Amino acid sequence: MGLGSGWRSAAADEDAARIKQSLVNPGDTARVQQALAKARRGEEVTVAVIGGSITQGAKATKPENRYGNLIADWWQKTFPKAKIKFVNAGIGATGSNYGALRARRDLLAQEPDFVVVEYAVNDGSLQAAAETLEGLVRQILTQKNQPSVVLLFMMNQSGGNAQEWHGKVGTHYRLPMVSFRDALWPEIKAGKLKWEDVEADQVHPNDRGHAFAARCVTAMLDDLLKALPADAQLPAIQTAPAPLFSDLFQHTALFEAEALKPASNQGWAYDAKIKGWKSEQPGSTIEFEIEGRVLYSMHFVVRGAMGKARVTVDGNAAKELNGWFDQTWGGYRQSNEILRQPESGKHRVRFELLADKSPDSTGHSFRILGLGAAGIGP
Secondary structure, three states, rough: OOOOEEEEEEEEHHHHHHHHHHHHOOOOHHHHHHHHHHHHHHEEEEEEEOOOOOOOOOOOOOOOOOHHHHHHHHHEEEEEEEEEEEEEOOOOOOHHEEEEEEEEHHHHHHOOEEEEEEEOOOOEEEEEEEHHHHHHHHHHHHHOOOEEEEEEEOOOOOOOHHHHHHHHHHHHOOOOOHHHHHHHHHHHOOOOOHHHHHHHOOEEEEEEHHHHHHHHHHHHHHHHOOOOHHHOOOOOOOOOOOOOOOOOHHHOOOOEEEOOOEEEEEEOOEEOOEEEEEEEEOEEEEEEEEEEEEEEEEEOOOOEEEEEEEEEEEEEEEEEEEEEOOOOOOOOOEEEEEEEEEEEEEEEEEEEEEEOOOOOOOOOEEEEEEEEEOOOOO
C-alpha cells in the first residue's frame, strides 16, 4: 500500500517489510479469530478503539481518515453481509489511568468484539502506566462476550513511547501487538523517511500516518483471515491469567463532577457549562466522600486565569494542583493520584483554593472535573 508523497516510489516489498516490522507479537489470536468468524457469519460485530488524541483523531483531515475508522472500514468491506458498528472511545490528553476509570461507560457498555488500545504516547514509560493499562486490559478480557484486544504503539517525535512497559502487559496476556514506531522510526532515524511524511506535528499522525497505523492492524487481520478455520475448529479462548502487576485498575469507579455531592461546601458552585465544580475565591473549600484503595482527582488545566488548589485525603498528605500551564493549544483534564493504601475504605477528599498562583496567571479560577477510584473490589 502506497502512502502518498515521499512513498510513491517505494517498492511493494519495501512497504510489506515495514508492515512486517510493525508486528511486535502475534499473541494468542483465538479471540480475534472468534470475532472474524462472527463477521463471517454475517452477524453484528462491534469494532472499538480507545486511547488519547491520536485515537480521537487529532490532525486527521476528516473522521473517515482516522486509523480507527479505517480499521472499521476494513471489517465492513471484508464482510459486506455483516453489520459493523464502530465505537471511538478516544479522549485527547488522557492516559490509560483515565481510560481504566471510564472504560465501563465509554467502551464496555457498547459490548465490543474487537478493541484496539492506544496509549503508548500519552502514558509514561513507567511501571505505573503498565499497572493502569493492565487494569484496562483485564476489564476488557473479562467481559462475558470475550472481546479481543490489540495493543497499538504509536510514537512521539523523539521516537519515544511506553512500549517497553506496555509490552510487558501485552506479553503476559498474550495480546497481539503492533508498533507504528518499530515500523517507521528506524527509517526516520536513518534519514530514509521524513517525519513530516507521516506526522502532522510532534505527536499526531497526518492522514498518511493514520492510514499506515490502520494497515499495521488490518495486515494482521488479513493474515488471520486467510487461515481462519471453520467455526467448529476455532481455537478455544483462554481465561485471563493472574495479574502481572496488579488488578487494582480492573475494579474502578468514576464520578464526574455532576455526580459528586459535597459533604461540605464553602464557596464552590457547580457550573453545568463546564461540567465542573468551580471557585475563584481563595480560601474556599469543598469536600467529597469516596471509597477505594487508590483515589484520583481530576481538574481542568488551561492557559488562562487559573489558580491553584490544595487537595488532602482524610486530612493527610496534602498535594498542590495547578490549573494553569504554559501551552497554547487548549485545555485538558489532568488526573492525579492522591491516595494509595493496602485496603479499600471510605475517605474524605478536601479541596481548598489557594491564594498562590502561577506568576503568568491573571486569576484564581479552579475547576474540579471529577474523582476516580480503583481497587474498590469486584
